[in-house]
Each structure stands twice: as structure tokens, then as C-alpha cells.
Amino acid sequence: MTDRSRRDVIVAAAALAAGVAATGSSAATSMSASKASFPPVVHHVFFWLKNPDSEEDLAKLLAGLRTLAGIDTVRGIHIGVPADTEQRGVVDGSYSASEILFFDDVAGQDAYQVHPIHKQFIAACEHLWQRVVVYDVKAVAP
Template sequence: MPKLAHIVYFTLKERTAESIEHLLSECRHYLNSHDGLISFDLGTHVKDLDREVNGDFDVSLHLIFADRASQDTYQVSDRHQTFIANNKATWQNVVVYDSYIV
């Protein structure tokens, strides 16, 4: 079974340094250390790399799972659902890309 990459881009309603740091902290608390999670990384938008192909976002979440089943379990986990419930109101937009790593 191939590994699965789950990449999420968050745009916040309040695009302040404090709001960004809060979401990063929430991601670290709720989304790290799930069964089958191989890699957990967070990022922030590089504002001075203004290219036509770069989207606009505040926080990026990069998760690599051992397989599709691990990612499916993560999606319905209590910690993931709590993260969504606690933070959803702060999001202006969320874009998710899931892909198999070949």
C-alpha cells in the first residue's frame, strides 16, 4: 500500500501573528502523534515569494500517513474532530490535497 500525503492550507479570518501562532499550537496539540502518522510538519506562508502559482494562505499542515487506512482512522479520531470543533470558527478558507506518494 502506498503512503498517503494529507496537505491542508488554512486561511484565517484574523490574519494576525497571534492567530497564526494559536493555530500552529492547536495543530501541534491535536494533530501530532496519531497511529500510522509517519511525518508531521507545519508551515507558514512565505510572503516575499509572490509568484503567480503561489496560493494565499496562513498555515500549512503536512501529514504523511503509512497508508490510506491510517489516514481514514485519523479523519474520524476524537482528537481530529476536537481540533475542527475548536478552530473551525477561525477559518476563512481551508483547502485540502490528499495524494498517494509513489
């Protein structure tokens, strides 16, 4: 599978996860019922730890990610680690943790990027990771 194909699969999976979270899982998102059935902007970030076997480093990263829920433009958040699903050629479980954040619009995501809580998260946790990949997804009508 090419990097482009893998990227397309991951983006599609992120969009699907966002739609599922927005329409049915109160644990995954706190979007109000008055919002559209899908979040307009999804920010999905994958983190690879420098020390992937360190439970302490993973706990620090997850704690840092949880602080991002305090940013006013974040409409929902889902934090996780790779699931123990069947290994297939299209599944990349090599990352250590991921976050999915939901925003009303690109302006909300832009405000998140410069928010003091986000900047503090980076300052406190960037020494933990060796790689980060971000997929920003804009919803399209079904």
C-alpha cells in the same frame, strides 16, 4: 493561470515537499529509516484565517495543528506558514498556515479523520478559519 493548473502545481509541490521531507529532513518527518523513501499517503491542508492579521489567531491555529502529531497513524508532520520566496505567478502565498501529514496508507488517513484528537482540533479551531483546502496525495513509484 486556471484553477485547474494552479491546483496541479500545488499538488505537485505538495508531493515534492513530501518527498524531500521523507528523504532528508528529520525536522519535517519522523518516519523510520525502514520505511520507503517516500510516504505512501500525504494529507496537505491549507488554512485561511478569518482574521489574517491576528498573531493570536495564528498562534492558536498552529498550537492546535501541533496536537495532531499525537495521533498514532500520523507518521510525520510538517506545519508551516508561507515562505518569503520570490513572488511568481505559480506561487500562492495567500494562505495563513498549512500542515502536511504523512500516513502509511489510506486506512491510516481514514483513522486520522475520525480520531478524537482530530475532532478536538476542529472543535477548538474551526472558528478561526474562513477557508480550508485539502490535497490528499497517493505516492507513485519514481
